[in-house]
Amino acid sequence: MKYFAQSAFRYIQRQVNKAGSNGSASKVMLMMPSLPPEVILDVGSRVTSFCADKPSLAIPLIKVAQPLANEWQSLRDLHAAQAADAVRDSGWYDDAGTLTSYRHRPASGETRPIVLLFGVDRVTDASSLEDFHHCDLQTIWEDELQRCFDAWIAAKLDDCSIGYEDDTFIHFNWVLLPVVERGLADVLQISTLLQQLELSEAQDGRDAEKVLLNSLDRFGLPPFGSLRFTTPKAFGAYLDQSLSFFSYESFMEDRSRKKALNTVDTFVKHNELGELFAPNERPKFDSDSSFVTGVRKYIESADSALADRLFECDFTTIYDKILGFRYSEPKERKESVRKLSGGPIETVLTALWSTLGEFKRVADKKDVFAHEVLSKIVIKSHVFKHDSDGESAEERKQKASRDLARLLGGVDRFLKNWIDGSKLCAEERHDLITSSLLHPDVTFQPCGTAEPNLQFSVSVHGEGIEKPVVKQFAWRLPEVHSYRVADELIRWAAAAVDASSGYCLPVFHVPFYEELMLAKDDEETRRVLLQSIRDEGDELENLLNASELDTQDPLLPGIRNLASAYDHFLQSAKTDGLHTALLDRWDDLRKACEQAGGPHY
Amino acid sequence: MGRHAAVKQISRRSVSSVQKLIYDAIRHPSIQSTINATDLPTVYREADRRYGHKLFLTLTKRLGLVIPRRGAGARFVLNERLLRYLVLSTIRPGERVTYDSFKKLLFAHHGLAIDDEAIGQACSWSGTSRLTSLGGDADSWLIDMLDASGMLIRLSDACSLVANPFDGAEGA
Numbered sequence: 001m002k003y004f005a006q007s008a009f010r011y012i013q014r015q016v017n018k019a020g021s022n023g024s025a026s027k028v029m030l031m032m033p034s035l036p037p038e039v040i041l042d043v044g045s046r047v048t049s050f051c052a053d054k055p056s057l058a059i060p061l062i063k064v065a066q067p068l069a070n071e072w073q074s075l076r077d078l079h080a081a082q083a084a085d086a087v088r089d090s091g092w093y094d095d096a097g098t099l100t101s102y103r104h105r106p107a108s109g110e111t112r113p114i115v116l117l118f119g120v121d122r123v124t125d126a127s128s129l130e131d132f133h134h135c136d137l138q139t140i141w142e143d144e145l146q147r148c149f150d151a152w153i154a155a156k157l158d159d160c161s162i163g164y165e166d167d168t169f170i171h172f173n174w175v176l177l178p179v180v181e182r183g184l185a186d187v188l189q190i191s192t193l194l195q196q197l198e199l200s201e202a203q204d205g206r207d208a209e210k211v212l213l214n215s216l217d218r219f220g221l222p223p224f225g226s227l228r229f230t231t232p233k234a235f236g237a238y239l240d241q242s243l244s245f246f247s248y249e250s251f252m253e254d255r256s257r258k259k260a261l262n263t264v265d266t267f268v269k270h271n272e273l274g275e276l277f278a279p280n281e282r283p284k285f286d287s288d289s290s291f292v293t294g295v296r297k298y299i300e301s302a303d304s305a306l307a308d309r310l311f312e313c314d315f316t317t318i319y320d321k322i323l324g325f326r327y328s329e330p331k332e333r334k335e336s337v338r339k340l341s342g343g344p345i346e347t348v349l350t351a352l353w354s355t356l357g358e359f360k361r362v363a364d365k366k367d368v369f370a371h372e373v374l375s376k377i378v379i380k381s382h383v384f385k386h387d388s389d390g391e392s393a394e395e396r397k398q399k400a401s402r403d404l405a406r407l408l409g410g411v412d413r414f415l416k417n418w419i420d421g422s423k424l425c426a427e428e429r430h431d432l433i434t435s436s437l438l439h440p441d442v443t444f445q446p447c448g449t450a451e452p453n454l455q456f457s458v459s460v461h462g463e464g465i466e467k468p469v470v471k472q473f474a475w476r477l478p479e480v481h482s483y484r485v486a487d488e489l490i491r492w493a494a495a496a497v498d499a500s501s502g503y504c505l506p507v508f509h510v511p512f513y514e515e516l517m518l519a520k521d522d523e524e525t526r527r528v529l530l531q532s533i534r535d536e537g538d539e540l541e542n543l544l545n546a547s548e549l550d551t552q553d554p555l556l557p558g559i560r561n562l563a564s565a566y567d568h569f570l571q572s573a574k575t576d577g578l579h580t581a582l583l584d585r586w587d588d589l590r591k592a593c594e595q596a597g598g599p600h601y
Numbered sequence: 602m603g604r605h606a607a608v609k610q611i612s613r614r615s616v617s618s619v620q621k622l623i624y625d626a627i628r629h630p631s632i633q634s635t636i637n638a639t640d641l642p643t644v645y646r647e648a649d650r651r652y653g654h655k656l657f658l659t660l661t662k663r664l665g666l667v668i669p670r671r672g673a674g675a676r677f678v679l680n681e682r683l684l685r686y687l688v689l690s691t692i693r694p695g696e697r698v699t700y701d702s703f704k705k706l707l708f709a710h711h712g713l714a715i716d717d718e719a720i721g722q723a724c725s726w727s728g729t730s731r732l733t734s735l736g737g738d739a740d741s742w743l744i745d746m747l748d749a750s751g752m753l754i755r756l757s758d759a760c761s762l763v764a765n766p767f768d769g770a771e772g773a
Binding site for chain 1: 607608609610611614617620624628642646654724727730732733734738
């Protein structure tokens with residue numbers, strides 16, 4: 001109990017110093033309750049030495065209440081009897097039988113007298129000692145220790161020359177505080193525990209924590225060596241469970257007993273016993289099987305001999321691994337559909353990247369290099385959930401089919417042409433990517449009030465990998481999707497240009513210009529633009545129909561050529577999709593544009 | 602340091618120990634041998650309810666000796682009615698005993714642990730370590746209750762008497 005004695009002495013020392021700091025030579029009177037003999041002897045000796053070192057302090061008057069000293073003498077305990085003798089020899093024995101008389105001890109000269117009385121709870125004149133400073137367990141716990149054991153833990157670890165971190169203090173406290181709070185030990189016993197903790201084999205703070213967790217048997221607790229420190233209250237829960245387990249409180253009810261037995265049976269059924277538990281987790285059992293059987297039998301019969309054997313085993317293991325075992329049938333992983341936004345190329349590339357990542361994880365698990373085994377990538381659309389309107393289902397489907405053709409026209413070709421397979425895999429494969437986003441087997445479904453989307457999958461095949469890695473995606477296509485708005489713009493422009501007579505170099509009018517400028521975000525801009533197209537979709541001015549146009553202008557043929565190329569581009573984009581137009585018509589348009597600019601362009 | 606919480610926990614463990622004691626008692630091998638093995642679960646389910654630990658819990662809760670009436674954490678407590686009964690049943694009418702003797706009588710007659718010393722012993726009886734100290738004032742609540750009931754005579758700050766105020770004359 002030396003750590004408690006140290007703290008008690010430090011507290012007394014602070015009181016003495018505090019009393020001396022105001023310059024007065026007044027008497028310092030302290031009283032303590034009944035404490036174990038070794039604590040009293042230790043505190044008394046420390047106070048005596050302290051006073052001897054300070055010239056301003058008189059030799060302290062230390063007295064132990066007569067009933068307490070007599071009790072030590074009467075105990076059949078050699079240690080206590082020796083302590084009683086030591087008290088007598090030191091002159092601390094209260095011969096008078098009343099502690100009150102010592103309060104009147106006069107001061108001698110310039111020195112400050114100190115009166116320290118022990119066992120005041122055993123005397124009949126305790127109320128006469130009201131003006132003494134109470135130095136009881138509560139005071140030391142609250143004022144000196146600040147309601148934690150940090151000082152003692154540091155002292156112990158320093159005594160044993162063990163390196164530690166801040167976590168060590170926290171974890172020690174997480175163990176010791178619940179023990180005290182549950183009345184399983186008092187601070188004096190914690191002091192003894194720390195003093196006697198065998199840390200000679202501990203290398204660091206973590207080792208010390210393990211030793212502590214395995215040394216709580218003196219408080220009627222099993223070892224908790226494999227405990228993982230997670231929260232301050234976690235250990236308290238284990239404490240409660242261990243007390244309920246060994247008192248059989250957990251299993252006295254039929255229902256709870258049956259439940260526990262079922263859990264053990266399930267554990268046995270779904271685990272291969274053999275090397276499931278470390279031998280130090282079940283020191284009193286030869287094998288995993290006998291250990292689990294022991295737990296089961298104890299739950300069933302409350303066998304006290306088994307309880308004694310289990311008490312030596314790691315309770316965290318019993319509670320977490322066996323009693324806390326939960327088995328659930330492995331569920332078929334539901335394939336989720338990941339929703340993607342953006343243009344078609346961006347969306348497909350994102351999906352491809354994500355699937356390749358998954359493929360790499362699978363390849364890593366099989367200990368092969370992903371790029372070496374990659375053999376084929378298939379991109380395929382499945383369902384188009386559309387918002388096309390029409391009189392009949394067939395009409396809606398046909399309209400949706402046309403919309404999809406415009407949205408995806410050319411995309412498959414684009415992907416095939418521009419994704420370099422040689423960079424993806426070790427061997428050069430020209431036919432690595434097969435993209436079938438636009439094909440006749442796509443299922444068309446009206447989306448109702450939901451957001452329209454195109455569901456497609458990316459499958460990555462690998463040599464030696466039995467099942468291809470397949471991921472499902474949905475390309476989000478809300479009405480104001482930028483790509484759909486672009487499609488509307490193209491159709492508007494194409495129709496307007498087509499309707500104009502002769503060559504057409506168009507200027508388009510946007511009716512809600514102010515609203516467009518005031519739109520707070522991108523989505524609102526697109527919404528206003530869509531409204532503009534639908535409201536006044538035929539607002540177009542043909543510059544080549546200008547009244548004062550010089551028909552002899554040398555630049556006019558080039559401009560007409562440009563107008564024609566632009567018309568072809570728009571018509572192609574309108575019919576076959578933007579990407580088809582970009583692949584097939586862009587070069588002509590670009591050249592026409594260059595030629596129209598003349599030699600200086 | 603949280604002494605009252607500690608005493609509460611000790612009290613809970615004490616209830617649990619008493620229940621286990623009864624549970625084990627009716628499962629003594631000599632009793633079990635008289636029951637058909639196939640009937641054991643049914644018989645003991647009934648026995649626990651009618652004669653065993655469940656009856657103990659039901660009765661003590663009805664008396665107010667164990668709270669709460671529903672839910673987990675059953676623990677022993679003393680209310681004023683029970684204390685009055687304890688005084689009447691422990692001290693002869695009109696007589697008085699010292700407070701320390703009263704506590705010893707309560708422990709001897711009813712097995713009630715009140716002060717640090719007895720609670721410390723109760724801990725070891727419940728299967729945990731014997732506490733050195735609960736701070737020295739674990740029984741202060743009893744002094745207050747006796748005083749409030751008019752059954753405590755304070756002679757000095759450290760010596761009090763507990764009196765049975767009913768001398769029997771009133772009933773005669």
